Amino acid sequence: xxxxxxxxxxxxxxxxxxxxxxxxxxxxxxxxxxxxxxxxxxxxxxxxxxxxxxxxxxxxxxxxxxxxxxxxxxxxxxxxxxxxxxxxxxxxxxxxxxxxxxxxxxxxxxxxxxxxxxx
Amino acid sequence: xxxxxxxxxxxxxxxxxxxxxxxxxxxxxxxxxxxxxxxxxxxxxxxxxxxxxxxxxxxxxxxxxxxxxxxxxxxxxxxxxxxxxxxxxxxxxxxxxxxxxxxxxxxxxxxxxxx
Numbered sequence: 066x067x068x069x070x071x072x073x074x075x076x077x078x079x080x081x082x083x084x085x086x087x088x089x090x091x092x093x094x095x096x097x098x099x100x101x102x103x104x105x106x107x108x109x110x111x112x113x114x115x116x117x118x119x120x121x122x123x124x125x126x127x128x129x130x131x132x133x134x135x136x137x138x139x140x141x142x143x144x145x146x147x148x149x150x151x152x153x154x155x156x157x158x159x160x161x162x163x164x165x166x167x168x169x170x171x172x173x174x175x176x177x178x179x180x181x182x183x184x
Numbered sequence: 185x186x187x188x189x190x191x192x193x194x195x196x197x198x199x200x201x202x203x204x205x206x207x208x209x210x211x212x213x214x215x216x217x218x219x220x221x222x223x224x225x226x227x228x229x230x231x232x233x234x235x236x237x238x239x240x241x242x243x244x245x246x247x248x249x250x251x252x253x254x255x256x257x258x259x260x261x262x263x264x265x266x267x268x269x270x271x272x273x274x275x276x277x278x279x280x281x282x283x284x285x286x287x288x289x290x291x292x293x294x295x296x297x298x299x
Contacts, residue, residue: 097285099285099286099287103227107291107292108275108289108290108291108292109229109275109287109289111286111287114285114286156227158227158229160229162285171285172217172219172231172234173279173285173287174231175221175228175229175230177226177227177228178227178228178229
């Protein structure tokens with residue numbers, strides 16, 4: 066249980082184009098979804114928090130117009146990198162929160178990640 | 185703000201031996217949760233173990249166990265009978281139980297298993 070998928074796993078695009086990444090919770094309804102960015106040999110950096118039907122909350126320094134997040138349902142969130150440039154090349158990871166039972170806090174389960182290369 | 189510190193960038197252990205990864209954290213809250221996540225070369229983040237701060241008993245999951253010292257704000261991970269498949273980056277993480285669902289990660293420890 067608690068499986069999160071992410072698509073595509075790897076994408077190469079030209080500078081100036083937009084890329085959409087999908088994150089799905091396959092066997093549960095997620096209370097919240099999160100988008101992270103990970104640079105080589107570094108930890109995960111939270112980009113934004115997303116709740117179904119409401120606007121995403123972006124972390125300081127993350128451009129909301131460049132990284133568009135849509136949370137269409139309790140099982141699907143998308144991240145669109147608009148007008149991508151080489152500096153946007155990175156590994157993007159989503160996670161989905163599974164609500165804990167009996168008052169336990171949510172646990173985040175992660176997707177397999179998307180490697181974005183902008184030429 | 186919460187911080188999580190992993191002071192060991194790299195660790196290595198002989199196959200079948202035991203290794204302990206260190207983690208300390210700083211928080212002003214009394215109710216929170218701690219996690220260890222594993223990131224193998226595939227880069228898939230995998231939940232290894234979780235600990236509720238209000239529980240004194242240390243969490244265990246098969247060969248993985250933690251030593252949770254709340255007063256010292258320490259949360260180490262012990263891996264027994266190390267296997268080649270345990271080779272990965274290990275991240276310690278903290279989350280508050282007061283509505284802020286953000287995970288705070290440590291910088292990670294790269295674990296190498298020596299055959």
